[in-house]
Amino acid sequence: MKKKDINILVIDDDASVRKVLSEAIKKFGYTALAVANKDEAMSLMRIKTVHAAVIDCMLPKMNGVDLSLKLREGRFAQNPIILISGIFKDRSFASDATRKTKAVEFLFKPLDLEELKGVLDEHLSHLCTETVIPLHTLMSKSFDSSRERRKAIEALEEISGFDLPFVLSVLMDAKVGGHLNMVNKAGEIYGISLVKGKITGLDSPETISTVTLTLLQKQLITPEDIQDLGEKISRGDILKHLLQEGLISPHVVLMVKNQQILQDLNRLITGEVIQFNFAQERIKEDIPGVDLDMLVPHFQTAIKDKITLKYLIEFYDGWGEYPIMEGPQYSDSDSMKSYELIKTATGVTALAHERATINELIESERFNKKDLLRALHLLALKRVIIFDTVQRGSQKDDLKGRFEHMLRGIKDKNPIEIFIYFGATSECKKIEVEKIYKEFARNNHPDKLPPNVSDDVRKTANKVFSLVSEAHDTLTHSEKREKWETSIKQKEVHQQIQAEEIADKAIEFLRKGRYMDSYKLSKEAYELFPGMNVMLYYSWAQLKAFPSMDKKALMDVAERMNTIPHEDRRVALYQFVAGLLKKAQGDLIGASACFDKSLNYDVDFLDARRELVALTRNKETSSTSFTAKDLLHADLGQVIGGLFKKK
DSSP states (O other), rough: OGOOOOOEEEEOOOHHHHHHHHHHHHTTTSSEEEESSSSHHHHHHHOOOOEEEEEEEOOSSOOOHHHHHHTTTTTTTSSSSEEEEEEOOOHHHHHHHHHHHHHEEEEEOOOOHHHHHHHHHHHGGGGGGOOOGGGEEEEEEOSSSHHHHHHHHTTEEEEGGGHHHEEEEEEEETTEEEEEEEETTTTOHHHHHHHHHHEEEEOOOTTHHHHHHHHHHSSSSHHHHHHGGGGGSSOOOHHHHHHHTTTTTTHHHHHHHHHHHHHHHHHHHHSSSEEEEEEEEEOOSSSOHHHHHHHHHHHHHHHHHHHHHHHHHHHGGGGSSSOOETTTTTHHHHHHOOOOSHHHHHTGGHHHHOOHHHHOOOOOHSSSSSHHHHHHHHHHHHHHHEEESSSSSSSHHHHHHHHHHHHEEEEEOOOOHHHTTTTTTTEEEOOHHHHHHHHHHHHHHHGGGGOOOOOHHHHHHHHHHHHHHHHHHHHHHHHHHHHHHHHHHHHHHHHHHOOOOOOHHHHHHTTTOOOOHHHHHHHHHHHHHOOOOHHHHHHOOOOOOOTTTOOOHHHHHHHHHHHHOOOGOOHHHHHHHHHHHHHHHHHHHHHHHHHHHHHOOOOOHHHHHHHHHHHHHHSSSOOOOOOHHHHHOOOOHHHHHHHHHHH
C-alpha cells in the first residue's frame, strides 16, 4: 500500500482545527478524512477503510473517549487511535483515557505537528509497501536514463561486497560523478570518488600500506626512502610527499594510484554486508582514473575466485524467464571474447541476438549452469547485456514457477527462517511479521488464483500459504511463540552438549597428531552445532589433515572464519587458526604475526609456539629484510612495520 492510500480519520468539532490537521496529514503523505462528530464518523467508516484516527476528547453528543470505545467494538479494534485535547490538561486524565481506549498517544493542544507525524509514522509504517528498488532490477532495459540508475543506487542503504562491482558498473556506464561512502562490520571507512565514469580515488585504512608496497614491489623507491620520510608516511598523501622530495617522477603517481585503487577495491569484494551511501557531485574537470575497461579483468578474477555460485543464482533468480538483450556497451562484445570466463561458455556473447532466457539455456543443457552465470555476470558488469522487461511464458507457467520457487525456499524451515526468507530481520518482531504476511496474502492467497489454473499449481499454492500462515500464527501469538522458542532453545542446548562432547574427543586427537580422525569428529560436531570454538577446532583439524588444500577449499575456510565478529577474534585460538590459514596460503609473514598474537593472548599455547619456531627455522633471511616473495605475499601492516623496525 502506498502512503497516500492510508486513510486517517480526523474527528474534531472545531472547523479550524480540522482544516489544520487535514492539511498537515496530507503533507505527511497520508490521506485525511475530516468529520465533526460521532454520526459523521460512523457513516464515513461504513463506506471507506480507515487505518487510524485522531479524535478530540470534547465532542458533541458523545465524547472522544466513549467514541473511541465504540470504535473498538467493531473493525477498529486494533487500529491506532490518537486522542487530543485542549481542555483536559490533567496528566492523570490523559493516562486513564489512554489505558481505557488503548490509544497509542494522548497529545495536548496546541499540537506539535512533528510529534503527531512521528506517532503516525511509527504506527502505520507496517502498512507501507513502497520499497527501495532491488539492485538487480537495474539489469532491465527500463532503466535507460542515467538519472533513474543514479536515483535507484542513491536509495540503497546497505549492499553485499559482492554487489559492489555491479554498483560501480552501473554508475560508471552512466558517467555519474560523486562519492561512495562505505563502512564494513569492523567500522572501517572506505570512500570511492567517481568523476565522469572513472574512479579517481579510493580511500581506505590500507591506502598508505598499499601504495608503499606497490612502490617497493616495482622498485620505484627503497626502504631507506620510506624511512627518510619519517612521520610523513602516516599522514596525508604519501605520493605527494614523495613527489615533493623528488623521490618519484610525476608520471609514476597516476600509475601507482590506479594500482592502489584496484588493489584496495579487490579487498572490498567479499560476502560481507557494507553500510552504503552514494552522494552525487557534478565535477566538470576531466580527471584521470580507472575506467570500466580497466576494471573488467579484475571483475573476472573476483567472479572466478570470490563471488559464489549461490550469490549469482540469487542475483539472477528473478530474470530466468526474461530474454537476454543487447546492453548499452554491446558493441564491445567482440573484445570480451578473449576473457577466460567467456571462452568457457562458448557462444555466450551471441545470446542477445537469440533473445534466449537463462532458464531455457540451462534446461537445454547447452551451457553448464555455473559457467553460464559467471559469463553472463561478466558481460552484465561490462554492460554488454541486459534483460527485456517482458517475461516469456504464460501466466500459468509463471505462477507454477513462482509457487514452486517459494516452496523450495521455505520448505523444512522454522517460522523465523520462513519470514527471513521473505525479507524479515533476524529478530522477526511482530509488527514486521504482520506487515510481511499482509503483503504476502494480498499477492499469493490461493483464492486469488485464476479459475483455469492447474490442480498442481493450486496444490502448491495451498501448501505455501499453509506454511506461511502457520509460521505467522506461531510468531504473532505470544504464548505459541514462547512455547516454540523454548523448544528450539532446548534442542539447541542438547545439540550444543553433544557437539562439545564430540569436539573434546576431536581435540584429543589434535594433540596426538591424529589429524584425519580429529577432522572427521570436529566436522560432525560443527554440523551439529556450529559454535565459535567448535568451528575453530574444525578448521584447525582440516588445515592439518589436508596440508595441500586447493585455492577454493582455503577460501571456504577463510569465509567460515570471517563469520566470527571482530570483537571475538582477540583470543589465542582464533589467532592460531588464522596463522595456520595464512601459512597454508603462503603468507608466512602474516602467519608469524598471528602466532605471535596467539602467544600474547596465551603464553602457554604450545601449538602456537611450535608453529612459530618451525617458521623461524625455515626463514632464510633476517627478520628485518624482505625477499621479493615476502613482499608479494606479506600482510601490508607487517611489511611497513618491518621497515620501520630496521633501524
